[in-house]
Amino acid sequence: MPAYDRDAFGRAWDDVEGNGCNQRDDVLLRDAVPGTTVLGRQGACRHDVLAGTWIDPYTGRELVLDDLKDLRRAQAVQIDHVVPLAEAWRSGASQWSSARRRAFANDLDVLLAVDGPPTCRRVTTTCAWRPRQSHQCAYAARWVVVKRDWGLAVDESERRALTEMLSTCRG
DSSP states (O other), rough: OOOGGGGGSSTTTTOOSSSOHHHHHHHHHHOOOOTEEEEEETTTTTEEEEEOOOOEETTOOOOEEOOTTTTHHHTEEEEEEOOOOOHHTTTTTGGGGGHHHHHTTTHHHHHHHHEHHHHOOOOTTTOOOOOOGGGGGHHHHHHHHHHHTTOOOOOOHHHHHHHHHTTTTTO
């Protein structure tokens, strides 16, 4: 397998839907606490997210940001790939076309707005990192759906970790 290269997934945060907004703004708007966003217009984007409140599903931490145009503040909310790109690469994306990798990297079902610092510490597999207990069911379920929908492999240690997290599901 070729060595993992983030650039193989294309430019970060493209506008793949053609709505004039990049994927970062689409995710920020979708994942914000309803009624908290301040929006602007930037070029063709009618929902350039300038400020808002988010609840990080991984930690439960509330993120209140009043100026996302300030890069230092903007880094406090990251857009996370639920299945990290490096994990996708190892699980089959290394064999994909560049167009398919770009589509994966910008798929809204793969992306989630989260707290910046903990995300930077997150490692690439479900075996070594887990979100807070109350989010493990949703996290594992989303991981499984992403892997299934994109035809990515699941190894045995990953399967065990997912099974443990899915055991936290109620109902």
